[in-house]
Amino acid sequence: MTASHTGDHPALTIGRLAERTGVPVRTIRFWSDEGLVPADRSASGHRVYDAASVARLDLVRTLRELGLGLDDVRAVLSRRRGVGEVAQAHVRALESRIRELKAQRAVCVLLARTGTDDTEPDERTVTLMNDLARLSAAQRQNLIDEFVTETFAGTDPDAPGAGIAEGMRTLPSELPDDPTPEQVGAWVELAELVADPGFRARCREMAVTGSDGAAQHPQPDPAAVIEHAGPAEAAGVDPASAEGAAVLARIPGVDGLDRAARLRTAETIELFSDRRVERYWALLGTLNGWPGRAPTVPAFEWLARALRAQDSQP
Missing domain, CATH: 1.10.1660.10 (Multidrug-efflux Transporter Regulator; Chain: A; Domain 2)
Incomplete structure (x- = not known):
């Protein structure tokens, strides 16, 4: 024409x-x-x-x-699709890309911080940071679900010790849309933790013991342990000392136990007090913006040592 x-x-x-x-x-x-x-x-x-x-x-x-x-x-x-319809689909794609860019920005900020001191991350950590930041919320939750399913398969969901499984599955573990560098770091650490065979075995040991009823005997009040054993541990009080024995005497449910009961209590405390498990909850708290809490496991570790230190007593 x-x-x-x-x-x-x-x-x-x-x-x-x-x-x-x-x-x-x-x-x-x-x-x-x-x-x-x-x-x-x-x-x-x-x-x-x-x-x-x-x-x-x-x-x-x-x-x-x-x-x-x-x-x-x-x-x-060609008018096969309206502008509004296409725009809505594009908005969703843009929102996903924006979330991805925000996560990548947080990774870069975190890397910039670590690159200024002696904790330079290795190549694997850098790659892991970027890969995890790019995962969707559903993919991140699936990683946690897979960990819980494989770790606690076959345990009794109604047993006291098995309650850890439900908590680990249901507590939110999503990376926020606009994460801070600290939240990216927490997610990387969480992902490495749940992939650790030793951590999985430890969590299962807790659940199976609870399912078997092996730890069903009176335990000291957690609040009292934190109140008395916590300061003793922080102050470096020797669990085997007379001062350590005085601390034990102030914890209800501990004072007056015979030798066998002290050992059973110490064993149970050692089984259910694990710094990595406590770290799991702390990382979830960072991801979800919860107020930070001081670690409590060290207080229980001190109590277990103190109970064993009194082993020579009748």
């Missing part, structure tokens, strides 16, 4: 159209070849564009600048 003037809008050559719109000639030619921007031919066979072509070019450029792919642009132009 030979081009002609349309009202007051003469046909434009591809070069003039590029100058007018700021779109490179090669891009206009490609869009024309793809059928997105219609073009006529001049008498000499060159591409020319009328007012309708200019309007179509503006629309295609806008859609492309918004990030829509050629198929989506083509669907909008």
Whole structure:
């Protein structure tokens, strides 16, 4: 078809159209070849564009600048899909990308911090940080679910010790949409922790012992242990000393136990007091923005040592 003037809008050559719109000639030619921007031919066979072509070019450029792919642009132009429908799908894609970029930014901030001291992360840690930050919330939760399912398979869900499984599965473990570097670090540490066979074995040992009823005898009040044994541990009180014995005497349920009962209590405390398990809860707290709490396991470890130190008593 030979081009002609349309009202007051003469046909434009591809070069003039590029100058007018700021779109490179090669891009206009490609869009024309793809059928997105219609073009006529001049008498000499060159591409020319009328007012309708200019309007179509503006629309295609806008859609492309918004990030829509050629198929989506083509669907909008052919009216197979409305602009609103395509825009909604693109909004979802943009939101996902924004979350990914925020997570990657937090990783970079964390790496920048660690790179300024003697704790330079190794290549594996850097890769793990980036990979985990790019996971969706569902993928992150699936990682936790897999850990819980494999670790606690076959345990009695109603047993006292098995309650740890339900807690580990149901407590939120999602990385926030706009994570802090600390939250990225917490997620990396959490992912490494649940992948550790030793940690899995320890959690299962707790659950199985609870299922077997091996720890069903009176235990000291946790609040009293934290109140009395906590300060003793922090102050470096020797569990075997007279001062240590005085601390034991202030903890209800401990004072007056015979030798066998002291040993059973110490064994149970040692079984259910694990710094890695406590760290698991602390990491979840960091991820979810909960107020930090001082570790309590050291107080129970001190109590177990104190109970064993009194082993020479009748």
